[in-house]
Every structure is written in C-alpha cells, then in structure tokens.
Amino acid sequence: MTLGGSAVTRRGRGPSRRRLLRWCSAALVALVIGTAPFGRSADAAARTGPVKIGALTQSWGPTPQMVGLRDGLQALGYREGDQFVIGVRFTQGNTAALPVAARDLVQSGVDLIFATDANAARAAQMATNRVPIVFAAVVGDPVELGLVQSFARPGGNITGVTDADLGLSAKRLEIFKEMLPGLARVLFPYDAGDAYAVAAARVYRDAARHLGVVLVEKPVRTEAQAEAELSKLRKGDGIVAPSSLSLNIPGFVLDATSQRAIPSMFNGAFFVEGGGLVSYGPDFYDSGRQAARLVDKIVKGEDPGRIPVEANPKIELAINMKVARALKLTIPPGVAQRANRLIE
Numbered sequence: 001m002t003l004g005g006s007a008v009t010r011r012g013r014g015p016s017r018r019r020l021l022r023w024c025s026a027a028l029v030a031l032v033i034g035t036a037p038f039g040r041s042a043d044a045a046a047r048t049g050p051v052k053i054g055a056l057t058q059s060w061g062p063t064p065q066m067v068g069l070r071d072g073l074q075a076l077g078y079r080e081g082d083q084f085v086i087g088v089r090f091t092q093g094n095t096a097a098l099p100v101a102a103r104d105l106v107q108s109g110v111d112l113i114f115a116t117d118a119n120a121a122r123a124a125q126m127a128t129n130r131v132p133i134v135f136a137a138v139v140g141d142p143v144e145l146g147l148v149q150s151f152a153r154p155g156g157n158i159t160g161v162t163d164a165d166l167g168l169s170a171k172r173l174e175i176f177k178e179m180l181p182g183l184a185r186v187l188f189p190y191d192a193g194d195a196y197a198v199a200a201a202r203v204y205r206d207a208a209r210h211l212g213v214v215l216v217e218k219p220v221r222t223e224a225q226a227e228a229e230l231s232k233l234r235k236g237d238g239i240v241a242p243s244s245l246s247l248n249i250p251g252f253v254l255d256a257t258s259q260r261a262i263p264s265m266f267n268g269a270f271f272v273e274g275g276g277l278v279s280y281g282p283d284f285y286d287s288g289r290q291a292a293r294l295v296d297k298i299v300k301g302e303d304p305g306r307i308p309v310e311a312n313p314k315i316e317l318a319i320n321m322k323v324a325r326a327l328k329l330t331i332p333p334g335v336a337q338r339a340n341r342l343i344e
Helices: 015-026 064-075 095-107 120-129 165-179 197-209 222-231 246-260 270-271 282-298 321-326 333-338
Strands: 002-007 032-034 052-059 084-090 112-115 135-136 158-164 183-193 215-220 238-240 264-266 278-282 315-322 342-343
Touching: 015 084, 015 197, 032 084, 052 064, 052 095, 052 120, 064 112, 064 135, 064 282, 084 095, 084 270, 095 112, 095 120, 112 270, 112 282, 120 135, 120 158, 135 282, 158 282, 165 197, 165 238, 165 264, 165 315, 165 333, 183 197, 183 222, 183 246, 197 215, 215 222, 222 246, 246 264, 264 270, 270 278, 270 315, 270 342, 278 282, 315 333, 321 342
Parallel strands: 002 032, 002 084, 052 084, 052 112, 112 135, 135 158, 183 215, 183 238, 238 264, 264 278, 315 342
Antiparallel strands: 278 315
16 A cells, blocks of 8 residues: 655654654554655546545544545455555644645645544635545534534535544543542643543543542643643553644653553554553544545545535444553453453
8 A cells, every 4th residue: 555645744753753653654554655746636527547535634644544445445446546546644743734734735636635633624624615525533523513514414525434532531531440440530631722622621521520530631732731741640640642633642641651651541542552551432444444435425426515424333442451561450351351452
C-alpha cells in the first residue's frame, strides 16, 4: 500500500512526537509514506484515471481509518493505483493547521476528502462545498457538531461514519476504576480550545462523581502546559487521555505510562498497541472499512448529502498485558475475560 503523505505543520519533533510517529508506523506497517502531490482531477463524469482521495488528519501520519478505507475499497473490487489513490495530509497534532491542509487538498484537485477526526471534518467542510467529504472518525454527534443536518439526510457535500465516542466516556471511566479498585484520582488533560474535549470533560465529571473518583481536569493551551501538568502526577494516580490528538496530549500520556508508571486509559486500541494500559472505544479500522461503502456510492454518482450517516457499532476493550505487568498490576479476571484484545 502506498499513501502519498505530507506534514503541514512545524517540523521540530520532541521525544513524544518521535514516539507517536514511530507508533503510527508500527501499527500501519503496510504503509510507505512519501510525498505524492495530486495533479488536477477531471470531473467525475470525464474521469479516466484513478479516483483521487485526499485523507486529512491531525495525527502524525496515516491512521487506522485510512488503512480500513483502503482495505474496504479493495474488498469492493477497486484496484489501488489503477482505480484509486490515497494521499495523506497530516498536521502532527496542530489543529490550527487543518484548514490550510484542507484547502491544499481542494486546490490539488482531489475527487473526495476523507477526514479521520472531528477537527479534520470541520476543516474540510469549511474548505469546500463542492468536493465530497466522508468522515470516519471520533466525531461525536455529527448533527450537534454542525457537520450534517440529520443522519438520514446529511445535506450539503458530506456524509460519513460516526462512532458515539462521547457516549462511551462514562463507561470508559467505569472500566478504568474496575481495573484499578484502589484508583482514587484521575487526571484528564485536554485542549481547552477543543469543543469536543470540553464536552467530554463534562461527561467524565459526572461519571467520576458517581464512581467516587476525584477527577482532576486540566484544560491546557500549549504542548508545554500539557507536558508540565502530566509531570505533576503522583503514584496511585491514573490518566484518561482525550480522544483528540491536539497538542500531542496522547503522546505525553504514553510517556507518563512508560516513564513514570502511571496507568492510562485511551479511546482506541491503537494507543494500547503503542504502550498504553487499556482502551475502550470504537474500532477505528472498522470505521474506515465501513466508510469505503459510502465512498463507493459517491464514486458511482450518488449525492453525498443524500447518503445516510452510519454508525459503527463495533466497540472493543483492549488491554496491554505487558504494560500491566510492568506496572505490577493484576487485572481482575472479570475485566480480562471481557476484553476483545489482550496485547502481549
């Protein structure tokens, strides 16, 4: 698989940036990242070459959703290279760079934009009302976020796959507490400028009150602030990572787990594969495969605004047993038995 890729943010990388990029690569070993700018596309009716898909993310490179999209299109009979190509624009945790990246994709002549997080979907929507947009991401309620008019009739030039991540937040904290019976204090660091993260903080706040856990909310505005707050953690604390990659906060959370032995909870197994303790959330790869059917409909001429938004029902609990042993934790049998994936 070859995805054209380019970063559109600052090039400097601290340790966490290098680590997160390495985890992206390790999880997506089939990818070859290069620079493959798109040429100007012909109209769909006159297209003779492959469908040009511009994938947009605030991650550090290709995401599981993108791999799922590729595999889903191939399962539908599309030949990569001959009938479709995917080019990636990623902003390395910099949400502010997404609008520029989205406009770059439009100007480069893509036939379709594939957004793999809520902020990317919004940036794509602001960049064009002509190029079809398909999202497969942690987008919460796409109606509430203003992405679509309704699930049945999205309207405009956008549709996609949602995953109800926000609704899983309370259960995520409940599982974390069940795994760590002595857990009394949990840090939730998040980008203060990210509306989705702010909404998640409210859910975690209510869940913590119900569970008898002290939730320490830390809204931050810079990477330096995020790193500083995580340095204040003490033995016995836990961390719930935000769903957004903004400000590289998940990378700093992974560092806290590996370097300071702090248990961590994430929303996706991707991070558990990279060294987090546990995750509870959507199967991102499956969201991408599901989105391939929507892309197929658009390629065949359907109006994206008339294609209903779908929900990904596949939720998975993943536990990194190697990390648990390193943290000297005994996972309760009931939790381990419910896990969809035990990573060794």
